[in-house]
Amino acid sequence: MSPLSLLSPRRLREAVVVMLGGLAGMALDVEETAQAGSTLRMIETRGQLICGVDGSLTGFSTHDESGTWSGFDADLCRAFAAAILGDASRVSIVPVSTSARFEALADGEIDILIRNTSWTFARDVGQNFDFVGIAYYDGQGFMVPADLGITSARDINGAQVCVQASTTTALNLADFIATHSLNVEVIEYPSAQAGLESYEQGNCDVYTNDLSSLAGLRVGLTTPSDHILLPDVISKEPLGPVIRSGDSQFLDIAQWVMFTLIAAEEFGITSANVETIATTSASSEIRRMLGVEDNFGERLGLENDFAITMLGSTGHYGEIFDRNLGLGSDLGLRRGLNAQWTEGGLLYAPPFR
Numbered sequence: 001m002s003p004l005s006l007l008s009p010r011r012l013r014e015a016v017v018v019m020l021g022g023l024a025g026m027a028l029d030v031e032e033t034a035q036a037g038s039t040l041r042m043i044e045t046r047g048q049l050i051c052g053v054d055g056s057l058t059g060f061s062t063h064d065e066s067g068t069w070s071g072f073d074a075d076l077c078r079a080f081a082a083a084i085l086g087d088a089s090r091v092s093i094v095p096v097s098t099s100a101r102f103e104a105l106a107d108g109e110i111d112i113l114i115r116n117t118s119w120t121f122a123r124d125v126g127q128n129f130d131f132v133g134i135a136y137y138d139g140q141g142f143m144v145p146a147d148l149g150i151t152s153a154r155d156i157n158g159a160q161v162c163v164q165a166s167t168t169t170a171l172n173l174a175d176f177i178a179t180h181s182l183n184v185e186v187i188e189y190p191s192a193q194a195g196l197e198s199y200e201q202g203n204c205d206v207y208t209n210d211l212s213s214l215a216g217l218r219v220g221l222t223t224p225s226d227h228i229l230l231p232d233v234i235s236k237e238p239l240g241p242v243i244r245s246g247d248s249q250f251l252d253i254a255q256w257v258m259f260t261l262i263a264a265e266e267f268g269i270t271s272a273n274v275e276t277i278a279t280t281s282a283s284s285e286i287r288r289m290l291g292v293e294d295n296f297g298e299r300l301g302l303e304n305d306f307a308i309t310m311l312g313s314t315g316h317y318g319e320i321f322d323r324n325l326g327l328g329s330d331l332g333l334r335r336g337l338n339a340q341w342t343e344g345g346l347l348y349a350p351p352f353r
């Protein structure tokens with residue numbers, strides 16, 4: 001018996017990829033990711049997914065002293081690793097700054113950017129990037145000291161406002177000021193943390209950012225309850241994973257990984273019951289999604305049971321949300337727009353058919 005016949009289909013594929021890579025005597029470089037299938041090959045050859053995150057945003061991606069990552073974005077990275085490589089731990093989570101994030105993706109330093117990055121026309125079109133979808137429906141808001149007496153965004157007239165450069169946040173703020181003919185002094189900072197520190201030191205009256213980021217940053221202030229988030233939302237910030245364009249297979253994988261996380265919640269498939277549901281469900285759609293009927297995983301270039309592995313590791317979208325951002329977490333965020341379409345939210349996965 002050939003030693004290769006002892007390997008699982010995934011291991012066999014990885015072995016063949018490594019052999020072919022070796023035979024060709026070449027390193028898989030980023031040039032190749034412009035072709036369908038090359039991103040998956042590169043990840044399989046490396047045996048690890050490289051996932052770019054913010055790195056210091058509570059609730060989304062932070063790590064403890066031992067280097068263990070937690071957060072909504074970090075868990076999405078793990079979900080992708082579980083789906084693609086069959087093991088949620090086969091991921092390298094790499095912090096990339098706001099100003100360097102797109103370059104890091106373009107240069108191939110990361111395979112996927114899962115960070116608080118807003119999907120906009122100019123970032124999508126003609127930039128060699130594809131947005132995978134929307135992982136978190138956000139909007140821009142304002143944080144002010146509770147005792148300042150500002151209760152609405154229009155009240156920022158005459159104020160000094162801190163904002164982070166290289167963001168949609170800075171652009172929206174400029175639009176908001178112009179639209180409402182406000183007289184505001186805008187102070188830009190290279191990082192969110194620098195802006196926040198300046199705000200806490202009283203160098204500006206107002207701090208603006210995505211609302212989810214403000215919730216995460218607020219818990220890091222000396223006395224969070226001294227600061228309030230204004231009720232106004234001045235923009236749409238659809239945050240989602242980004243990949244290099246040109247690889248239609250990897251785009252399909254990334255989109256259907258996200259749809260699987262979302263649909264699993266709709267169908268009530270959790271980390272605790274996924275194995276049982278896979279063997280007992282009479283629903284053809286659920287059976288197709290979990291790979292016990294048809295071969296959807298294989299058609300993506302993955303294992304047919306990728307959804308079982310992934311959901312068993314990280315749970316569905318709602319489990320990831322609740323654990324990191326939800327009402328029981330430090331951030332205490334409501335699901336809002338990020339609820340399922342069946343619950344009045346915008347999460348809606350296409351059918352597994």
Ligand SMILES: N[C@@H](CCC(=O)N[C@@H](CS)C(=O)NCC(=O)O)C(=O)O
Binds near residue numbers: 099164167190
């Ligand atoms: N969603 C906006 C803002 C993204 C953003 O940069 N957010 C801050 C929120 S904390 C951040 O990540 N800062 C960390 C850094 O300075 O790299 C965008 O895509 O431009």
